[in-house]
Amino acid sequence: MQKKDPPILVTRPSMPPVEEYEALVREIFSSRYLTNGGALHLRLETALKEKLATPHLRLFTNGHLALECAIAALHLEPGEIITTPFTFISTTHAIVRCGFTPVFCDVEPDFFTLDATKLEERITPRTRAILPVHVYGNPCDMDAIEEIASRHNLPVLYDAAHAFGVTLHGRAVADFGTASMFSFHATKCYHTIEGGAVATGDAAYAELLNGYKNFGFHADDEIREVGGNAKMNEFQAAMGLLNLRYFDREIERRAHVAARYRENLAGIAGLRFRPVREGASQNHAYMPVSFNPFVFGANRDQVSDALKAHGIFARKYFYPLTSEAACYAGRFDPAETPIAREASQSVLTLPMYADLARSDVDDICEIVAGCRK
Ligand SMILES: Cc1ncc(COP(=O)(O)O)c(C=O)c1O
Structure with a gap:
């Protein structure tokens, strides 16, 4: 098989028709309103409230700052926030950058989401909040948490x-908990180039988010919070409006890619697709596969290297655990979360995007299957 040129990356953003983006850019140019809650920002906020079935939603320039603002707006006393280490580093960084101590709870072996059966033993008098992650779009056991x-x-x-x-079970994930942060980064199945949002059922909390994302301003002369700048601009909102228009088609096309992977790699001993929680819908954001090297005959890193040699760049999401990141060396003990540690050593997320060609999926699967000893 020939090396892929251009290479196949783990994801590729879907783009709306350029003429439609151009039309919105023209609107922005004629309004000369570029940021600070313009017309497109307002339209997107309204549309996303409906899409995510949430009464209040605030847009942000990216998901990470959305998460930091969401933590700040909880107005917690200093202390600990319980979370999981099997996530993108942003989750842990947001907790630490807001001045809290992350306390890591292990994950469920099937879904890699925070294990509610191990949650209570992590609660101490200093616990202030719980920050679980819907890993790969698989929702947490929210009722139990x-x-x-x-x-x-x-x-x-x-x-x-x-x-x-x-x-x-038919209920939007944004309808759970105090609030939910969504990332609209270009690598996500719905994107605004860079971007993010916080959804909440709490109107007063949503009002606080306005301050945290805009230097604390609530009116011209009223600065209530020590806020930063995390506002979404009009060009991002334009991309978001168009991608929302095509979102159902996006998911449908991703579902076809996922089905082809499952068909090609079905029944291979030691290779496991991640199960989906009962009652959960899927957005096919990622294509995670786990390898048991003793059964499969090759480990995750060997499969990753074999793909790389063919110009195919899968990702080790999430390796290392956030608790093992160099910047946190010596602070946490990854042995306390053995399931998460095992997951981080065995999972590879294969390329997944709407227009990934069927022939490329077949080639990827052939290389993966060929790693078996
Ligand atoms: C689990 C998780 N949390 C937070 C973030 C941060 O989002 P963003 O890249 O939009 O800042 C990301 C993604 O990139 C993520 O995957």
Whole structure:
């Protein structure tokens, strides 16, 4: 098989028709309103409230700053936030950058989301909040987490960066917890180039988010919070409006890619597709596959290297665990979260995007299957 040129990356952003983007850019140019809550920003906020089935939603320049603002707006006393280490580093950094101590809870072996059966033992008198992650768009066991949180009077802030459009038993993920953060980064199945949002059912909390994302301003002369600058601009909002128009088609096309992977790699001993929680819808944001080297005959890194040699760049999402990142050396003990550690050593996320050609999926699968000893 020939080396892929151009290479195949783990993802590729879907682009709306350029003429439609051009038309919105013309609107921006004629309004000369570029940021600070322009007309397109307002339209996108309204449309996303409906799409995500949430009463209040605030847009941000990216998901990470959305998460930092969401934590700040909880107005917590200093202390600990319980989260998981099997996530993108942003989740842990946001907690630390807001001045809290992350306390890592292990994940469920099937879904890699925070294990509610291990949550209560991590709660201490210094626990201030719980920050679970809907990993790969697979929703957490939200009922179990929230039952524990409410007994301990703790807010639950979901990192829903991967979970755009996902529902659990027909209920939108944004409808759970105190709030949910979504990332609209270009690598996500719904994007605004860079971007993010916080959804919440709490009107007063949503009002606080306005301040945190805009230097604390609530009116011209009224600066209530020590806020930063995390506003979404009009060019991002334009991309978001168009991608929303095509979102259902995006998911449909991703579902075809996912089905082809499953068909090609079905029944290979030691290779496992990640199961989906019962009642959860799927957005096919990622294509994670786990390898058991003792059964499969090659480990995750060997499969990754074999793909790389053919110009195909899968990603080790999420390796290392956030608790193992060099910047946190010596602070956390990854042995306390053995399931997460095992996951981080065995999962490879294969290329996944709407227009990934069927023949490329077939080639990827052939290389993966060929790694078997
Ligand atoms: C789980 C998770 N949390 C937070 C973020 C941060 O989002 P952003 O890249 O939009 O800042 C990302 C993604 O990139 C993510 O995957």
